[in-house]
Amino acid sequence: MSKKSFIKFLKIAIPLGIGILVIYYSLSAATPEERATLWKNIKGANPVYIAASLVFGTLSHLSRAYRWQYLLQPMGYHPKLSNRFMAVMAAYLANLGIPRSGEFLRGALLTTYEEVPFEKAFGTIISERIADFIMLLLVVGFAITLQTDMLLTYLKEQNINPLYTVAFLIFAVGGIVIGFKIIQRAQAGILVKLKNFMNGLIEGMQSILNMRNKWAFIGHTLFIWVMYVLMFWVIKFTIPEISYASTAVILAAFVIGSFAISVTNGGIGVYPISIGALFVFFGYSKEGGEAFGWIVWGSQTLLVLVLGALSFLFLPILNRKK
Template sequence: MPKMLKNLIKFVCFFGIGLLLIWLFTKDITADQWDQIYTAFRKANYWLVIPAIVLGIASHWFRAVRWKLLMKPLGHQPSTLNTFFAVMVGYLANLAVPRLGEVTRCGILAQYEKVPADKLVGTMIAERAVDLVCLLLLMGLTIVIQLDVLGAYVSQEIFQPLSRKLANANGGQLIIVAIGVLVVVLLLLWLLRRFARSKVAITIKSLARGVMEGILSIGKMKNKNGFLLQTVLIWVCYLSQVYIGFFCLKETSHLSISAALAVLIIGSVGMIVTPGGIGAYQPLVQKTLQLYNIPYAIGFAFGWIIWVAQTLLVIFLGFFSLVALPIYNKNRHQPKP
């Protein structure tokens, strides 16, 4: 099956899931609630979306700079603009198919900066691992500092369902899964040794070596403080976007930075599970705001305002980057008169 057709099928499937989630989330909304939602949209102060968008652009720029820091120990220093353009095209691709963007941005930078794609994949994995650790740390911090508000919610919605699933899995099932994983690993190792000189095996080994080098680049960095600073700036921008967003609606303008942290963390889960968070980000944000006594209609409107602003920014910058990449690199490599 052609790659383009596969990606199209994936897009249709994931987009369909997003639409289904939106329908499930909105099907029980009453006529009175719809009136409240429309009123909230009408009275929102959309001028405050502008500084939130500026912070969004800054967060993407800091991500590009941080990615460059991971490449430096590998002997590569791409231009910041090319790195930024690659990041934005990657985000655009993620709107269509989850995780497609990671491969896309590595391919673009490899094309325009001649950086080995396998090493770029390694740095991308390292970067995502750092973001996951940050998300988990912030999640723990959010729960600890707001135990009275979030403790029961997290226990009921996350830990209890997880405990029930683990309890339903008996010892025999867990042993079978472990044996299955072990067999797959041993089989792969045997195949690599058996066909060690084949082109496929050589390609896999080369890719694995490049990925490992990319991951280990964190430890080889001389500018670890710079990497940490860029990471902090990324998350500060994310948090500031949500907090400024609170002032778009009168009913959420009193919420604290702690509430913004909760919205950021729980909303980030929604951005992960569906393309661009469609159908998942909005209900998660709305349910989070309910914990702070924000009415359903207001939480619904706020979730959509923030999501639409973020999504339109990614779409605009993504397509702009696609157009700008060949133009910037053509002028960049033109011989000087």
């Protein structure tokens, strides 16, 4: 195995291994009665609410694909909605294998099937992520407002500090800006090619400032995040104990899940365990909380697996002329 292949293997294996170890530790630490209760809660989940969650999730993905056009239009590109949607779903599927690899794949698919330069497509994706990060911060702020003392105490006990994420992003953006300025002064060699790539990337990112449909973009962004919260919130009705949880508690669990999902491939293991720990913190049973987490994670992961696989299948079929 070459060094490059080995590094690629580690990028997949290490996060996946962490998730499997977390699952094993959690289940092995539980008593037979606790495991039986957890399984009972999962098996007894009302499929109507799971179906509603899947509908909300699908609507959020469709809205994301539709919103993407507002960033591509200022540069003169008009890819088909079907291709944009399939690129989004294929990207989510890729993230289950290698975290954050989906963004690169999404841009590459639009380049392949719609002839949008990769650097410009990827620039629009970065702009999208900035908008989504702002929304996440707003949700975090609202959740902390509703449960300030308890949520901050929980974050402290779990050694989770959202400020570290913000500081890292500020540091990363600062480094990128400095790197851009250095590369922009290049006059020859590979740095010139890199400068041209960077210019296309910047053009893609600046499209968010030049789009004509700013309010429609904002509307879709709000809709996407409302759907995210709804697909999470509606699952509470599948667990009798959790069905009485307040909106503040559910929103706090949503925030914890949002941070946990980036730790391993698609949040495997860590996502349901973190949510279960939060529900325990608020006085609910570990079995009920973890069952809630597993149902949310399992249903949305299944949705990504199905729609992502179908996207990989139909992209070349529907674009065979290209």
